[in-house]
Amino acid sequence: MTQILNLTINGTSQDIPIDDPRATLLDVLRERIGLTGTKKGCDRGQCGACTVLIDGRRINSCLALALSYDGAEITTVEGLAQGELLHPVQAAFIEADGFQCGYCTPGQIMSAVALIAEGEAGLDPERVREGMSGNLCRCAAYAGITEAVLKATRAMNREDAA
Amino acid sequence: MADVMNIQGHVRLGSNAGQSMTRRDGVLKVTGRATYAADNRPEGVLHAVTATAGIARGRVTHLDTAAAEAHPGVVKVYTPANRPDLAVSPDEKIHGFAWRTEALQDDTVRYAGQPIALVVAETLEAATEGSHLLAPRYDADTPRIGLDGGVPFQPETISIGRPPSLEVGDIDAARTGAARHFETVIETPAQYHNALEPHAITAQWTGDRLEIDTPNQAIGLAKQSFAAYLGVNPAHILIRSPFLGGGFGSKAILFGAQLLVALAAKDLDRPIKLALRRDQMYGPVGHRPATRQTLKLDVDTRGHIAALEHHTIAVASSFDDFIENASNASHSVYATTALRTTHAGIRADTGTPGPMRAPGEATGSAALEVAIDDAAYALGFDPLEFRLRNYAETDPATGMQFSSKALRECYAQAAEAFGWQDRPLEPGSMKQGRLLKGWGMGTAQFPCPMFQAAAHATLRADGSAVVETSAADMGQGAWTSLAQIAADGLGIDIDRLEFRSGQSNLPDAGVAGGSGHTATAGTALFNAGADTIRQLAELALNDPASPLFGADNAGVTARGGRLYRNDDDTRSEAYEDILARAGLDLLRGEGKGAREGEPERAMFSHGGVFAEVLVDPDLGQVRVSRLIGAFAAGRIVNPHLARSQLLGGMIWGIGFALQEEAIHDVRTGRFTNADLAGYHIPVNADVPMIEALTVHEDDPFVNSLGIKGVGELGVTGTVGAIANAVWHATGIRPKRFPIHPESLI
Ligand code: FES
Numbered sequence: 001m002t003q004i005l006n007l008t009i010n011g012t013s014q015d016i017p018i019d020d021p022r023a024t025l026l027d028v029l030r031e032r033i034g035l036t037g038t039k040k041g042c043d044r045g046q047c048g049a050c051t052v053l054i055d056g057r058r059i060n061s062c063l064a065l066a067l068s069y070d071g072a073e074i075t076t077v078e079g080l081a082q083g084e085l086l087h088p089v090q091a092a093f094i095e096a097d098g099f100q101c102g103y104c105t106p107g108q109i110m111s112a113v114a115l116i117a118e119g120e121a122g123l124d125p126e127r128v129r130e131g132m133s134g135n136l137c138r139c140a141a142y143a144g145i146t147e148a149v150l151k152a153t154r155a156m157n158r159e160d161a162a
Numbered sequence: 163m164a165d166v167m168n169i170q171g172h173v174r175l176g177s178n179a180g181q182s183m184t185r186r187d188g189v190l191k192v193t194g195r196a197t198y199a200a201d202n203r204p205e206g207v208l209h210a211v212t213a214t215a216g217i218a219r220g221r222v223t224h225l226d227t228a229a230a231e232a233h234p235g236v237v238k239v240y241t242p243a244n245r246p247d248l249a250v251s252p253d254e255k256i257h258g259f260a261w262r263t264e265a266l267q268d269d270t271v272r273y274a275g276q277p278i279a280l281v282v283a284e285t286l287e288a289a290t291e292g293s294h295l296l297a298p299r300y301d302a303d304t305p306r307i308g309l310d311g312g313v314p315f316q317p318e319t320i321s322i323g324r325p326p327s328l329e330v331g332d333i334d335a336a337r338t339g340a341a342r343h344f345e346t347v348i349e350t351p352a353q354y355h356n357a358l359e360p361h362a363i364t365a366q367w368t369g370d371r372l373e374i375d376t377p378n379q380a381i382g383l384a385k386q387s388f389a390a391y392l393g394v395n396p397a398h399i400l401i402r403s404p405f406l407g408g409g410f411g412s413k414a415i416l417f418g419a420q421l422l423v424a425l426a427a428k429d430l431d432r433p434i435k436l437a438l439r440r441d442q443m444y445g446p447v448g449h450r451p452a453t454r455q456t457l458k459l460d461v462d463t464r465g466h467i468a469a470l471e472h473h474t475i476a477v478a479s480s481f482d483d484f485i486e487n488a489s490n491a492s493h494s495v496y497a498t499t500a501l502r503t504t505h506a507g508i509r510a511d512t513g514t515p516g517p518m519r520a521p522g523e524a525t526g527s528a529a530l531e532v533a534i535d536d537a538a539y540a541l542g543f544d545p546l547e548f549r550l551r552n553y554a555e556t557d558p559a560t561g562m563q564f565s566s567k568a569l570r571e572c573y574a575q576a577a578e579a580f581g582w583q584d585r586p587l588e589p590g591s592m593k594q595g596r597l598l599k600g601w602g603m604g605t606a607q608f609p610c611p612m613f614q615a616a617a618h619a620t621l622r623a624d625g626s627a628v629v630e631t632s633a634a635d636m637g638q639g640a641w642t643s644l645a646q647i648a649a650d651g652l653g654i655d656i657d658r659l660e661f662r663s664g665q666s667n668l669p670d671a672g673v674a675g676g677s678g679h680t681a682t683a684g685t686a687l688f689n690a691g692a693d694t695i696r697q698l699a700e701l702a703l704n705d706p707a708s709p710l711f712g713a714d715n716a717g718v719t720a721r722g723g724r725l726y727r728n729d730d731d732t733r734s735e736a737y738e739d740i741l742a743r744a745g746l747d748l749l750r751g752e753g754k755g756a757r758e759g760e761p762e763r764a765m766f767s768h769g770g771v772f773a774e775v776l777v778d779p780d781l782g783q784v785r786v787s788r789l790i791g792a793f794a795a796g797r798i799v800n801p802h803l804a805r806s807q808l809l810g811g812m813i814w815g816i817g818f819a820l821q822e823e824a825i826h827d828v829r830t831g832r833f834t835n836a837d838l839a840g841y842h843i844p845v846n847a848d849v850p851m852i853e854a855l856t857v858h859e860d861d862p863f864v865n866s867l868g869i870k871g872v873g874e875l876g877v878t879g880t881v882g883a884i885a886n887a888v889w890h891a892t893g894i895r896p897k898r899f900p901i902h903p904e905s906l907i
């Protein structure tokens with residue numbers, strides 16, 4: 001039986017027919033509505049490649065049953081840039097070379113956006129590393145990732161102050 | 163700047179190469195617009211899931227295909243009983259770089275996790291459920307697992323077609339004459355590449371033409387392989403691999419499920435997509451096998467190595483012959499009067515191993531560096547002093563000179579940055595709070611192979627250009643660094659260059675592996691550009707209307723989209739003007755990249771790696787707190803990206819030393835940790851203060867561009883450095899990797 005799932009994805013409300021209650025949020029995003037920016041690395045909540053924000057919180061979308069998020073607001077990597085203008089975290093990832101193959105990158109970036117918003121890590125590299133450790137990077141771009149998060153935090157602090 | 167009159171010998175690259183440039187695919191990657199194979203959703207796509215064997219050896223006796231096919235959404239189940247024919251058996255090795263693979267050729271199970279059926283369905287959920295409903299029954303044999311459970315054999319070749327042994331000098335005589343004898347036995351575990359992107363394929367037929375989206379490190383070769391197994395004209399196959407979500411060696415070879423998807427797509431006349439589950443990556447797509455290595459080191463009274471012997475026993479599969487060539491890591495690092503390296507194999511019920519980032523070198527270097535450190539301490543030498551004392555001025559394995567070797571400078575710079583001179587000789591002498599602190603070092607070395615590559619360059623009427631080659635970017639930054647080289651070959655700014663790559667209908671760029679891709683594909687691209695400019699110069703030099711007319715002997719130089727007379731910089735002409743006067747819309751050049759003839763020098767990248775660890779004396783927990791390496795790798799095309807490669811390699815060294823191991827249950831032959839929770843790789847918090855310095859090195863011999871490689875170098879040396887730091891903290895020499903906490907308390 002097809003059910004209708006309402007999600008606000010990157011600011012746009014959508015009614016999504018769900019033909020299979022087993023579908024995860026990740027597979028709905030990727031296979032049903034074609035938002036393939038969010039990646040699947042393990043499908044088990046072990047790598048963070050599928051990280052998206054639900055109502056501002058970072059979650060592993062591979063572990064989320066889509067139907068249980070009816071009415072939620074979701075931000076994916078596709079929703080960060082404003083037109084050609086990159087989000088400060090995206091810009092910082094390019095500048096600091098916070099990726100190589102780029103496969104973990106959407107998840108890293110979503111995680112970083114939330115980490116900065118959580119305000120727990122601030123500019124302490126040790127806490128940034130800890131706070132980003134749910135996102136594996138097999139290319140091991142960790143030094144760049146940490147640097148990018150710190151750079152973006154500083155840039156966003158400046159924006160706030162301005 | 164391309165010196166168009168003379169492209170032999172050492173070419174000075176121009177304004178693009180040598181610059182730190184951010185990745186040209188950066189925006190695509192941070193916005194989610196880079197498309198990896200599994201991101202493709204062709205109209206009407208079906209989803210495929212393989213069912214895999216729950217035993218490690220035996221036969222499948224029953225699959226409940228009826229139950230699976232009855233599940234809503236399941237379209238078809240393929241088993242050995244109904245699998246469409248292949249032109250060539252997947253057990254046939256069609257070329258030297260082919261691995262035997264499983265594509266439902268029979269009901270045999272040769273390792274746990276082997277594909278035993280393919281379920282195709284309208285949705286991923288239905289295909290997954292269908293694969294569970296197959297509920298296989300088996301006739302199981304006792305599995306043969308690990309170094310001690312398998313069947314020993316003597317391999318004829320190791321790695322890919324290399325001789326299994328080498329003997330230089332009279333090892334027995336050298337040993338008798340030496341003052342001290344040391345013996346080190348070290349085990350390394352099975353490790354899995356675990357690229358973050360699972361292997362995936364989308365296949366779609368239009369008549370007898372096949373389009374494939376799959377991440378691949380050797381696109382040209384993959385096309386040939388698909389064509390041969392499927393019995394299709396290679397010209398009718400198009401493989402797209404614009405982005406690889408990591409490869410590390412595991413995406414260079416074909417595996418059976420890729421063939422099955424192509425067969426099923428034809429059979430059902432629908433596009434089909436398959437992505438391996440993470441646990442399915444622990445079998446059919448290669449791994450670094452377990453080894454047991456014995457090093458015998460004989461040293462004379464002055465601390466010079468007289469004899470070095472390295473023997474490796476490596477696990478292989480029961481049905482193919484890849485042997486990790488770990489002993490070869492001892493060939494060329496330290497001077498010795500006599501050298502012997504040998505290998506033996508163990509056949510076990512496991513997937514076939516294959517090259518994994520620094521294959522042989524990482525494994526062998528880990529053991530060698532521990533053995534060297536052990537001898538240094540016993541003889542009262544500082545570990546760096548001992549290594550310098552045994553510095554190889556020529557290559558011990560071949561007697562050849564090195565093409566270049568700035569290893570001394572690497573040691574010096576890294577040691578200085580690390581503060582090595584303050585290191586106490588005795589283990590257990592440093593503390594940080596209640597933690598034991600230790601410092602260790604290792605030598606990094608990696609060979610500089612070149613493969614075969616071809617490229618085209620086309621100059622357009624407006625002075626911009628397009629270059630084409632089927633290279634692969636698995637994260638190393640090929641789309642950026644190769645484009646930098648190509649722009650220099652053409653003497654244009656990189657912004658004027660269109661770079662086409664990552665698919666099979668372009669000139670073959672060979673394999674992205676062996677750290678030789680930038681050198682090989684880069685040379686082809688540079689030469690293609692230079693060939694184009696040579697033709698352009700000919701047009702101008704023979705045209706009385708050109709300011710360059712008659713410059714023949716002095717020659718011209720290409721830069722910034724203009725040709726300049728070498729003898730008079732004020733006389734120049736823009737590419738577009740030369741083309742316009744000649745009435746040409748396009749000018750096209752071709753280039754090849756390969757090593758000509760037998761090498762007359764030994765060619766390696768080098769480095770020195772220094773590690774600091776903190777060890778909890780009660781828990782045995784080890785943390786790497788500082789890691790500094792300095793590397794010399796010829797011309798560095800893009801320092802920003804090369805640093806990332808080196809750091810990535812060093813972090814792989816952390817994983818090798820302290821975390822990574824696939825654990826088999828010896829009773830069932832199944833893995834107990836085939837996922838990213840159980841198979842530990844470094845996470846961000848495992849990576850401390852880390853730095854990779856690069857040391858300037860001009861290499862006129864390695865290739866015309868002077869490029870070595872940086873992709874694998876960082877893994878070597880690092881593992882040993884960490885192990886030696888652990889010893890320096892605790893006084894305990896590791897006997898196996900990864901170093902377990904319980905071995906330190
Ligand atoms: S894909 Fe969701 S955590 Fe790995």
Ligand code: FES
Binds near residue numbers: 101104105138
């Ligand atoms: S950039 Fe490749 S996995 Fe992170």
